[in-house]
Amino acid sequence: MLDKPVTSLFSHVKPGDTPWRADGLRDFFLYRDLGMEAATGGRVIAQLVKANPERPPEHGTGWHRHINEWHMVLMTKGWAKFMYEDKETLVAAGDCVHQRPGITHYLFDYSADMEYLEVVGPADFGTEPVEGPCAVPAPTPWR
Secondary structure, three states, rough: OOOOOOOOOOOOOOOOOOOOOOOOOOOEEEEEEEOOOHOOOOEEEEEEEOOOOOOOOOOOOOOOOEEOOOOEEEEEEEEEEEOOOOEEEEOOOOOOEEEOOOOOOEEEEOOOOOOOEEEEEOOEEEEEEEOOOOOOOOOOOOO
C-alpha cells in the first residue's frame, strides 16, 4: 500500500491518437507516446520505440545507463542485440526484459522491423554515458 495518495487519470490512446516522432532520446529510433506520463503525473512513461527506416544502425546507443527506478522492454516485432554488462543478449519478438536500475548496457544491432514497448519510471528518467566493460560486435548491415 502506498503511504500517500496517488492521483492518476484515465487514459485511452488509440493508434492514430499520437504520431511517431523522431525527437526522442535517439535519432535513429522513432517514438510513439502512449499517454502514461500525463495519466500518472510523471510517475511512468510508456512508449513504442521502433527502428527509423531512414537511419539504419551504425554505432548503436553507445555504453550507457539509465537513472530510474524501473525499466521494462517488451519486444513486439523483430529483434535487437544488446550488451548487458559483458553479456551479449538477443531480444526477439515476444521477449520481455527488466533492465534493473543502473545496469550498464549497449543496444548495438537491430532488425529493420524492430519495435518494442518501453515502460520506465519515473517518466523523466535520465541517461548517462559510461565506460563499457568490453568490446561490442559490429552491427549487421541492413539488406
